[in-house]
Amino acid sequence: MKLETYDPTGYYDELFAGKGEPRASAKPLIDWINTLQPGDLRRSQEAAQIALFKLGVTFNVYSDNQGIEKVFPFDIIPRIISAQDWKGLEPGLRQRITALNLFLDDIYNEQRILNDGIIPRHIIESAPGFLKPCMGLKPPGGVWCHITGTDLVRDRDGQWYVLEDNLRVPSGISYVLENRRVLKSTFPSVFQTMAVQAIDDYPSHLLETLLSLAPDQLPNPTVAVLTPGIYNSAYYEHSFLAQQMGVELIEGRDLVVLDGYLQMRTTKGPRRVDVVYRRLDDIFLDPTAFNPDSLLGVPGLMDVYRAGRVALANAPGTGVADDKVVYSFVPEMIRYYLGEDPILPNVPTYLCWRDQDRDHVLQNLETLVVKSANEAGGYGMLVGSQSTAAERAEFAEKIKAKPRNYIAQPILCLSQVPTLVGEGNEIAGRHVDLRPYILHRGDEVYVHPGGLTRVALKEGSLVVNSSQGGGAKDTWVLMD
Amino acid sequence: MLSRVANSIYWLNRYIERAENVARFIDVNLNLMLDLPSGVSQQWKPLVVTTGDLKFFEERYGEATAENVIQFLTFDLEYPNSILSCLRAARENARSIREIISSEMWEEVNTFYHMVQEAAVNNGHHNVSNLFQQLFFHVKFASHRFAGVMDATMSHNEGWHFGQLGRLLERADKKARILDVKYYILLPSAQLVGTPLDQIQWIALLKSASAYEMYRKYQHRIIPASVAEFMILNREFPRSISFCVQEAERCLHQITGTPVGTWCNGAERSLGQLCAKLGYITIQDIIENGLHEFLDGFQKELNAVDDQISATFFSLSPLVSEPPMNRQVQTLTW
Numbered sequence: 001m002k003l004e005t006y007d008p009t010g011y012y013d014e015l016f017a018g019k020g021e022p023r024a025s026a027k028p029l030i031d032w033i034n035t036l037q038p039g040d041l042r043r044s045q046e047a048a049q050i051a052l053f054k055l056g057v058t059f060n061v062y063s064d065n066q067g068i069e070k071v072f073p074f075d076i077i078p079r080i081i082s083a084q085d086w087k088g089l090e091p092g093l094r095q096r097i098t099a100l101n102l103f104l105d106d107i108y109n110e111q112r113i114l115n116d117g118i119i120p121r122h123i124i125e126s127a128p129g130f131l132k133p134c135m136g137l138k139p140p141g142g143v144w145c146h147i148t149g150t151d152l153v154r155d156r157d158g159q160w161y162v163l164e165d166n167l168r169v170p171s172g173i174s175y176v177l178e179n180r181r182v183l184k185s186t187f188p189s190v191f192q193t194m195a196v197q198a199i200d201d202y203p204s205h206l207l208e209t210l211l212s213l214a215p216d217q218l219p220n221p222t223v224a225v226l227t228p229g230i231y232n233s234a235y236y237e238h239s240f241l242a243q244q245m246g247v248e249l250i251e252g253r254d255l256v257v258l259d260g261y262l263q264m265r266t267t268k269g270p271r272r273v274d275v276v277y278r279r280l281d282d283i284f285l286d287p288t289a290f291n292p293d294s295l296l297g298v299p300g301l302m303d304v305y306r307a308g309r310v311a312l313a314n315a316p317g318t319g320v321a322d323d324k325v326v327y328s329f330v331p332e333m334i335r336y337y338l339g340e341d342p343i344l345p346n347v348p349t350y351l352c353w354r355d356q357d358r359d360h361v362l363q364n365l366e367t368l369v370v371k372s373a374n375e376a377g378g379y380g381m382l383v384g385s386q387s388t389a390a391e392r393a394e395f396a397e398k399i400k401a402k403p404r405n406y407i408a409q410p411i412l413c414l415s416q417v418p419t420l421v422g423e424g425n426e427i428a429g430r431h432v433d434l435r436p437y438i439l440h441r442g443d444e445v446y447v448h449p450g451g452l453t454r455v456a457l458k459e460g461s462l463v464v465n466s467s468q469g470g471g472a473k474d475t476w477v478l479m480d
Numbered sequence: 481m482l483s484r485v486a487n488s489i490y491w492l493n494r495y496i497e498r499a500e501n502v503a504r505f506i507d508v509n510l511n512l513m514l515d516l517p518s519g520v521s522q523q524w525k526p527l528v529v530t531t532g533d534l535k536f537f538e539e540r541y542g543e544a545t546a547e548n549v550i551q552f553l554t555f556d557l558e559y560p561n562s563i564l565s566c567l568r569a570a571r572e573n574a575r576s577i578r579e580i581i582s583s584e585m586w587e588e589v590n591t592f593y594h595m596v597q598e599a600a601v602n603n604g605h606h607n608v609s610n611l612f613q614q615l616f617f618h619v620k621f622a623s624h625r626f627a628g629v630m631d632a633t634m635s636h637n638e639g640w641h642f643g644q645l646g647r648l649l650e651r652a653d654k655k656a657r658i659l660d661v662k663y664y665i666l667l668p669s670a671q672l673v674g675t676p677l678d679q680i681q682w683i684a685l686l687k688s689a690s691a692y693e694m695y696r697k698y699q700h701r702i703i704p705a706s707v708a709e710f711m712i713l714n715r716e717f718p719r720s721i722s723f724c725v726q727e728a729e730r731c732l733h734q735i736t737g738t739p740v741g742t743w744c745n746g747a748e749r750s751l752g753q754l755c756a757k758l759g760y761i762t763i764q765d766i767i768e769n770g771l772h773e774f775l776d777g778f779q780k781e782l783n784a785v786d787d788q789i790s791a792t793f794f795s796l797s798p799l800v801s802e803p804p805m806n807r808q809v810q811t812l813t814w
Binding site (some may be wrong): 055056061243253254 | 484
């Protein structure tokens with residue numbers, strides 16, 4: 001196995017500084033790969049994939065038959081982040097989530113940022129994630145978003161950008177933990193020579209975050225993970241997290257509001273639930289408050305929540321900050337609430353509701369990525385450079401019809417990582433992003449070292465979502 | 481524990497046990513047919529008759545040939561009690577309670593399902609009889625392994641007891657059905673009762689319950705009444721009906737904390753009644769009233785126990801706004 005001829009030219013490569021020239025942080029790994037026989041990596045990759053399948057580390061694909069499970073494709077070559085790089089990211093992520101939390105608390109209460117004209121009121125009021133029933137809420141400790149997954153990318157020059165925030169129910173941490181488990185048993189020797197930060201304590205941090213939401217006087221609060229059920233695409237993760245924390249995994253049908261409390265049906269009668277890590281979108285939580293057609297949630301839950309008798313993580317209403325138009329205002333939020341300059345820049349964003357921006361977007365579709373403001377999973381987007389004229393015309397019409405729903409960004413040249421491609425032993429660069437997970441406990445913000453590196457397995461593709469054929473890589477954050 | 485979770489672990493174990501017993505069921509017939517003198521016609525219909533699903537089978541397959549019956553009972557996904565269907569259901573149950581069971585248990589179920597699923601895909605590419613004998617061996621073994629892994633890796637808590645309860649009740653039910661096969665397998669003529677052919681059938685039955693060796697130690701000669709007694713009433717053999725229901729009763733009382741011999745809900749009461757009946761009946765009583773009739777009645781009572789367990793522990797009907805723990809404990813008077 002020789003990586004001496006690997007040539008990252010034209011892209012920022014996470015492991016290589018130039019042709020055949022590994023970065024200092026990646027050198028022990030590359031040296032080790034160079035000692036392997038042809039086929040070794042492929043065999044390890046296949047063994048890892050089989051191990052994941054046996055463990056049932058899978059996700060469900062909606063478009064296929066109900067219950068079809070697939071292993072999240074996994075690439076054996078890890079992505080390495082130097083201690084120095086990580087030190088640049090961590091405070092930026094902390095700053096961002098702190099500002100976003102203040103923003104959420106503000107718009108559901110005093111709305112100072114709207115009254116002061118920093119963000120136009122109509123933007124917030126037209127965001128589908130802005131939930132009127134949440135007005136006036138004061139979650140425990142003033143924290144709205146306890147668990148965040150922020151998507152980052154690196155451009156051609158290695159500069160980090162925030163691509164989007166996921167404040168509702170970010171997925172993926174289970175794959176991070178399971179991929180590491182598999183990689184540790186595949187490459188034990190490399191872990192001994194490189195100082196990779198351990199990540200196994202995430203469930204402990206998550207549990208502490210959830211426990212911190214329970215009312216103080218409760219000696220032994222009941223924490224539970226709320227899942228839509230086994231056909232949800234992220235069901236594996238829900239069950240994994242409940243198992244790793246040793247808490248209940250509940251579904252809506254297990255729950256009932258009784259005597260003013262949220263209770264679960266047990267073999268010995270109803271029992272109170274005090275903290276819910278809900279992996280259900282806001283509008284499904286309570287059919288009496290939000291979507292009356294939903295059978296997934298619990299009627300009356302919002303009343304119990306409002307009375308402070310159950311804690312929800314994340315709080316309902318946080319989805320407003322996932323709106324890509326609202327995202328574009330995060331730097332302003334940081335300046336407004338914290339009086340600081342943003343450490344991590346946003347990707348420059350054109351807002352189609354602004355006449356000037358829209359004109360620019362419509363004239364430059366070929367060089368932009370257009371995104372629907374409220375879709376996730378890589379749906380509803382147009383990568384200008386890879387689109388046909390017909391697709392561009394279609395998007396232009398959509399933008400003109402509903403300008404508020406569209407943003408556009410320059411096509412970034414995402415950084416890449418060497419990846420095993422094809423059926424054989426070929427290694428080529430593939431584009432990646434990074435989703436670190438951040439836990440907000442009020443008095444403390446914990447940034448999990450690393451996160452989910454998603455990789456676009458198709459050559460040249462910039463779309464890394466698992467629903468679009470993306471895979472994952474283990475992410476190694478090195479110690480000093 | 482959540483009612484839904486208790487329900488799932490109960491059924492997880494029932495389905496695994498069911499898959500194992502269906503495999504035993506077919507395997508014993510395969511062996512039996514191999515031992516038959518040539519000229520005696522093969523009998524596969526009795527297997528379907530004892531499942532209680534003859535009508536469904538005939539609609540789908542028509543004639544009860546070896547191939548049809550084996551396909552039906554092993555791989556037919558339309559038939560909810562085929563081995564593959566059972567394992568699929570077991571896996572779905574396991575998947576919905578992965579946070580409760582040990583990861584080793586999950587891996588066993590997952591691997592078990594994929595093993596049979598693969599066999600279903602490869603079905604027809606190999607020597608059928610050989611393939612099936614191997615498959616049934618692996619199914620039985622995987623079921624034992626699951627039970628062993630569960631025993632050794634999961635806390636013996638409420639969930640474990642619900643699982644045991646499911647496994648034991650399923651085993652008792654299937655034991656009754658296996659024994660009942662003898663009622664339906666016809667000897668070519670009445671004169672053959674007590675002949676080597678009759679003996680071979682009883683031996684096959686014992687073997688299907690892995691009871692042959694233990695029976696030989698209990699009663700050396702193959703005497704039909706003794707075989708039935710061993711398989712129904714023996715208190716030491718872990719696959720006898722009596723043993724299963726008594727252990728099930730113990731598990732049930734571990735769950736509620738009520739002493740055995742008393743009851744506080746319908747499940748304990750109906751299972752207690754069944755245990756008492758088995759505890760005081762003799763094989764002569766059973767034979768006088770008809771073995772088939774006894775087994776049939778037993779299966780019905782077992783269904784009633786299952787209904788009571790569901791109603792007591794698993795029901796998801798809306799809760800009323802008053803303490804549901806207001807139970808009365810009564811002592812049975814003898």
